[in-house]
Amino acid sequence: MENCTYKYSLREGATAFSTTRHGGVSVGAYASFNANHYCGDDPKNVEANRSILCRELGISNDHLIVPHQTHDTRTLIIDDDFFALSPSVRAERLEGIDAVCTNLPDTCVCVSTADCIPILIYDEAHKVVSAIHAGWRGTVKRIVEQNIKVMSDNYGTNPSDCHAVIGPGISLAAFEVGDEVYDEFHTEGFDMNLIAKRYPASNNNNPSTTSTDKESSKWHIDLPLCNKLQLFHAGLREDHITLSGICTYTQHSDFFSARRLGIKSGRILNGIMLQKK
Numbered sequence: 001m002e003n004c005t006y007k008y009s010l011r012e013g014a015t016a017f018s019t020t021r022h023g024g025v026s027v028g029a030y031a032s033f034n035a036n037h038y039c040g041d042d043p044k045n046v047e048a049n050r051s052i053l054c055r056e057l058g059i060s061n062d063h064l065i066v067p068h069q070t071h072d073t074r075t076l077i078i079d080d081d082f083f084a085l086s087p088s089v090r091a092e093r094l095e096g097i098d099a100v101c102t103n104l105p106d107t108c109v110c111v112s113t114a115d116c117i118p119i120l121i122y123d124e125a126h127k128v129v130s131a132i133h134a135g136w137r138g139t140v141k142r143i144v145e146q147n148i149k150v151m152s153d154n155y156g157t158n159p160s161d162c163h164a165v166i167g168p169g170i171s172l173a174a175f176e177v178g179d180e181v182y183d184e185f186h187t188e189g190f191d192m193n194l195i196a197k198r199y200p201a202s203n204n205n206n207p208s209t210t211s212t213d214k215e216s217s218k219w220h221i222d223l224p225l226c227n228k229l230q231l232f233h234a235g236l237r238e239d240h241i242t243l244s245g246i247c248t249y250t251q252h253s254d255f256f257s258a259r260r261l262g263i264k265s266g267r268i269l270n271g272i273m274l275q276k277k
Contacts, residue, residue: 021266029261029266040264066110067098071133077150078109122162124163126161130151134227159231
């Protein structure tokens, strides 16, 4: 894998991708393609990497929309009024945002991940795209369902017209959690028989067996499946939902993983944009 983007076959009229660790200028734990300003990388390298990406996408750098995420459920709509604001005010508007949507062509809405789950949605009927960041906190708060409601309220989106990609993220086998995380999902009504399994404790790499021994095992949560189920329950057709199947923890040489590389490392940029008519 050499390119800086891993592209998805979504539908005609939209471009969707996740960035890889390749094809950029960053160094160390950020090597080599990190386009996120919020993880400690050299700002000059981040800007250089963003320019590489924007040239590939055929857009100007100011039309690459990257929010500062806080594991909440707020969605920001990017419209003509947003671009009428000064750069500093735009940056303020992107603070505390974990989902972004737009109906403007050649405007790439993005979320950053490094084990959390990115969801990219395309409303083919109304020509709207959305990018969602779903860590376990956003997932348990049902950010996907809330985002689709925002799309419906603002653009008239019918979920059955939407196509979605669930991008690279940590897998069930690698995502060991404490009992308190399991309890939050249970309290919020998730089907724990579907989304959770016990694995031998501290054996995240590729455990081959599950365990019911509570003394020697830990709960694991299937975040990609949790978000797929939310898409399905929100009204998307199951055959309109694509899972990348990429585990960031085990494939950290190609995709950033905070659990493997540490917090001071790069982030995957997951983006989606409408193509010009």
